[in-house]
Amino acid sequence: MSPAGPAASARVARTGFLPLAFLPSLPHMNSPAKSKEVVQMALFGTRAATFFRTRNPQRDRDTDAARAGRLRAFLDELHGEIKHERDGLRGRYESVTARAAFSQQALEQDEAGPKTASSIDQLTQTMIDYTRRLAALEAQAVFVNELRERAALFPQQTEEVGAGAADPVRPGA
Structure with a gap:
């Protein structure tokens, strides 16, 4: 079972991924939402909704x-x-x-x-x-x-x- 609880374990079993909301917050962050934002920025850059760009x-x-x-x-x-x-x-x-x-x-x-x-x-x-x-x-x-x-x-x-x-x-x- 995942340390985030049974709902997270079920999601991991279904998708193979743990949702970012279940990530423990970083010690220097004030809230889990802020932690999620930091992880998204680290994974996808500052704008998570942009497309992956290729060359012309x-x-x-x-x-x-x-x-x-x-x-x-x-x-x-x-x-x-x-x-x-x-x-x-x-x-x-x-x-x-x-x-x-x-x-x-x-x-x-x-x-x-x-x-x-x-x-x-x-x-x-x-x-x-x-x-x-x-x-x-x-x-x-x-x-x-x-x-x-x-x-x-x-x-x-x-x-x-x-x-x-x-x-x-x-x-x-």
Whole structure:
């Protein structure tokens, strides 16, 4: 049972809250009404009947658009880095492939020196490494492109979520 009595206990059981009128008065207050006023002021500011204020919706849209722009710019930068590395790697891959082909041809025609076989082995391993890295870069490019597609929806999704919460919230409602 609540220290405020059976009526307060019933209210707490029904609502889960103890009404402010049942709060014990503070020692420096003259009356329970004054105590209630102080508690309301502490909870809701000096005017308990005012609405909870949010920012201007246009300001929220501008903030969301700026955030989405930064996200898209970052993803575009990542995409550019991946593309740049991939293009450079492809050029080196083609060069190694050509050298390996000429070395193999020289080996088959008995025109190769003693180090050609080991050179071919190194070139083959380099081609395998390049192929693995190209595959990793392609997977990264696909992932970043998917993120870019999702990022294009970012402002729309936040506007839809924000539209559902456009009603003002009243204290105690």
